[in-house]
Amino acid sequence: MNYIEVKFICTPNDEIVNSVLSATIAEIGFESFVEDELGTTAYIQSSLFNIEELDKSLNSLPVEAEILYTYKSIEDQNWNEEWEKNYFQPLIIDDKCIIQSTFHNVPAIYDYNIYIDPKMAFGTGHHQTTELMIREILKDDFNGKSVLDMGTGTAILAILASMRGANPITAIDIDQWAYDNAIENLNLNNVNNVDVKIGGAELLGSEKFDIILANINRNILLNDIHSYASVLNNGGTLYMSGFYVEDIPAIKEESSKNELIFEYNTEKDNWVAVKFTKLS
Numbered sequence: 001m002n003y004i005e006v007k008f009i010c011t012p013n014d015e016i017v018n019s020v021l022s023a024t025i026a027e028i029g030f031e032s033f034v035e036d037e038l039g040t041t042a043y044i045q046s047s048l049f050n051i052e053e054l055d056k057s058l059n060s061l062p063v064e065a066e067i068l069y070t071y072k073s074i075e076d077q078n079w080n081e082e083w084e085k086n087y088f089q090p091l092i093i094d095d096k097c098i099i100q101s102t103f104h105n106v107p108a109i110y111d112y113n114i115y116i117d118p119k120m121a122f123g124t125g126h127h128q129t130t131e132l133m134i135r136e137i138l139k140d141d142f143n144g145k146s147v148l149d150m151g152t153g154t155a156i157l158a159i160l161a162s163m164r165g166a167n168p169i170t171a172i173d174i175d176q177w178a179y180d181n182a183i184e185n186l187n188l189n190n191v192n193n194v195d196v197k198i199g200g201a202e203l204l205g206s207e208k209f210d211i212i213l214a215n216i217n218r219n220i221l222l223n224d225i226h227s228y229a230s231v232l233n234n235g236g237t238l239y240m241s242g243f244y245v246e247d248i249p250a251i252k253e254e255s256s257k258n259e260l261i262f263e264y265n266t267e268k269d270n271w272v273a274v275k276f277t278k279l280s
């Protein structure tokens with residue numbers, strides 16, 4: 001899959017402007033935001049890149065700022081190398097769990113030592129939503145529970161769920177890169193109880209799950225919550241992330257139509273993870 005790299009030059013180049021910019025363009029498909037001395041560099045799949053839509057988003061930013069941009073198409077291979085070497089650093093969560101790549105070589109002394117070679121797939125633990133989901137997996141009891149990881153990306157959540165005792169696990173992603181990378185990372189971590197599938201909610205059938213993890217985005221979740229609810233066991237748990245604090249009411253409304261009870265949400269930098277349980 002080809003990506004477009006867009007360099008945004010922001011005046012003023014401050015935290016508020018960059019975070020409003022990232023949040024706004026995330027809505028039109030941008031991912032992997034990196035702040036630098038001029039502004040923000042962001043990436044979007046070529047097939048989703050639409051200049052008119054981008055200009056419209058920039059013109060409606062709710063901050064006073066001048067934002068100019070340049071863009072170029074990038075090859076998968078170059079993007080991987082540059083991103084992995086420059087931006088992916090080992091991440092330790094609560095002294096319990098480390099996520100690192102094979103080239104980092106931090107001693108594996110934690111309860112959960114996860115290796116991720118991310119390639120193009122999202123999910124190194126460095127995005128706020130991945131971290132929020134990891135914290136939920138570390139808190140909850142996964143032992144012997146069947147798990148569905150929707151939008152698995154690098155398979156990071158499925159790998160941790162397996163290390164926490166979940167079995168069996170199904171991991172689904174719509175993207176070919178994610179599918180390939182999920183399989184690579186599962187092998188890298190010697191996790192062999194995850195069935196990886198390529199596609200979306202249409203793949204869900206009669207198999208039911210005790211826990212569903214879905215870190216995707218607001219619109220896909222709103223569209224697919226009813227499918228997730230239909231394959232969640234009574235009394236089961238649905239964790240969702242990939243959206244902002246202001247999206248919680250819409251997510252709650254759709255969930256309650258599907259007999260899902262809101263338990264709580266957690267937050268980081270305005271991103272949230274929510275926990276729902278299904279009526280037993």
Ligand SMILES: C[S@@+](CC[C@H](N)C(=O)[O-])C[C@H]1O[C@@H](n2cnc3c(N)ncnc32)[C@H](O)[C@@H]1O
Nearest residue numbers: 122123130151152153173174175178200215216
């Ligand atoms: C935000 S990433 C999350 C990756 C990983 N689970 C994590 O927590 O870091 C969302 C993933 O969902 C996938 N995705 C997008 N639309 C989807 C859909 N309709 N069904 C399943 N996966 C989807 C994307 O390809 C991407 O890998």
